[in-house]
Amino acid sequence: MAFRLLPFDYAARNAGRNWLRTVLTTGGAAAVIFLVILMGAFVQTLTSSLRATGDHNNAIVLGKGSEDFLEQSEIRADVPSILGASVESIVKREGVAMVSPEIVHAAVIRQTSAENPDTGNQRKGLVRGVTPMAFQLHSQIYLKEGKLPGSGEAVAGKLAATKLGLPESALQPGQTIFFEGRAWTISGVFEAPGTTFEAELWVPLEELKTQVKRETISCAVVRLKSPSDLTALQVFASSKLDLEITAVSEARFYSSLASFFRPMQVMGWVMAALVAVAGLFGGLNTLIAVIVARGRELACLETIGFSRRAIIVSLIQESLLMVGAGALIAAGLALLLLDGRGIRFVMGALSLQVDALVLAVGFGTALLLAVGGTAIASLRLIRTPLIELLRS
Amino acid sequence: MKALLMVVGAALVFAGCGDKKAEVAKAPEAPANPALAKIVVKDPAPAAIGVKAAKADLKTGDKAVVEGKVKDFVEGAAVITLVDLSMKDCKQRGEGCETPWDYCCEDPKAMTAATATVQAVGDGAAPLPGSLKGVGTIDHLITVVAEGKVEKDDSGNLVIKASRIYVK
Structure with missing residues (x-):
């Protein structure tokens, strides 16, 4: 049939x-x-x-032995200038080496200045101390509204409010938040689609350094002429043992975090x-x-x-x-x-x-x-x- | 039904762990550069001094024959770091450390003073491309003797531009 x-x-x-x-x-x-x-x-x-957070042309220079966690990494504050002067494979824009010194700091963030015992007023967030170079070097980032942070100011990632469990309006330009013993006014909101940067607050490097009383920085992010120039950077790091630094590809660094999860x-x-x-x-x-x-x-x-x-x-x-x-x-x-x-x-x-x-x-x-x-x-x-x- | 769900879940979890193991086992290594095989030899090594002595006594331009244990490799370039034999790695200390070559039990400052960099340059000045790992059985914590010229900076960092590396 x-x-x-x-x-x-x-x-x-x-x-x-x-x-x-x-x-x-x-x-x-x-x-x-x-x-x-x-x-x-x-x-x-x-x-x-x-x-997506990592850029293949960027490398992170961080403390030896802290290759997995930026928050634990410490390098000397003069490392970025040493890198800029010594490593030829770092891109120079208008004569300035593209090196971004950064502090990555886990902070307790409050909406009010008073030491409120209510734990609802204490939220853990990631704060990154940066210079204007960071906004050029992290190419995924663009300012959605407001301006770059000046003295006493912070720019908030689009998802920072979500991370902190706050309404979006709490991190709009003009609003004030408190961490590390002082008030910070939100100067702008940035987007970095599909990256973890969006959950962070970025503040001026020197001010964060003062507030957290540290002399070192967490890392230096550098823009390389090509991804293959990472080897030259690693050779430099291996020959300057007193700096106690190591260099990893930014893309690889964040991919390895993915394997952590x-x-x-x-x-x-x-x-x-x-x-x-x-x-x-x-x-x-x-x-x-x-x-x-x-x-x-x-x-x-x-x-x-x-x-x-x-x-x-x-x-x-x-x-x-x-x-x-x-x-x-x-x-x-x-x-x-x-x-x-x-x-x-x-x-x-x-x-x-x-x-x-x-x-x-x-x-x-x-x-x-x-x-x-x-x-x-x-x-x-x-x-x-x-x-x-x-x-x- | 519950048992079936547990079996499915466990199977997927173990499948995930297995993948990770496989990834670790297949960690990529740069292909060996044939030129490196001429530099790395198993011949009897000449009389050598330790890394600490080399850092104390040698200056730029000196000829050096320095002995030490291999600490780190640079991926993609023929560069290793050598540690003075007086320093104890985690294995020698009996620590159950997965990466005994990081000398994490030693004081970092003391480690910096007891570590030098070896760049396999052959007849040139720049390190040759390709990792030294696996060339002539070179691996972490293997004792080698590097022969070459010294470059030393003001901070005391010592780089040996090696024309020959003897594996002990």
């Missing part, structure tokens, strides 16, 4: 025959797929943000898989019940000449229609509600990105739910003799 498929209309009309079932199935699938997209977006954003990423994908598997098993109950309830109808189709394979294909088409609609709803909601939304995490804040890969995972899950679920539920149908189905 030739393999003849049921018309697609049959599956489409069946999907619309029982509206309650269709709405529940579509809604359930949408919920599962939305959760999978949420977990996928978190993991994907975490990875891509750390990677790998357990969190794995857990994210495990959660997404668990949600998908739970959705599959939850949906199986419904699908089996539906197929059992329609046993006589399916038997009739077989009686008039359609093979069981063709009937199962039609059932899969029907599921694909409902779950596919759920996937579209989930993807639409994800783009509307999740994409670009700031979320806090241990190292700062991230702007969730619902990208093509994450959506593909969502639609892949939809395919798994529809095809896998229906195929498993149909096993019972395959095993039941025609005569029994007709009597059901």
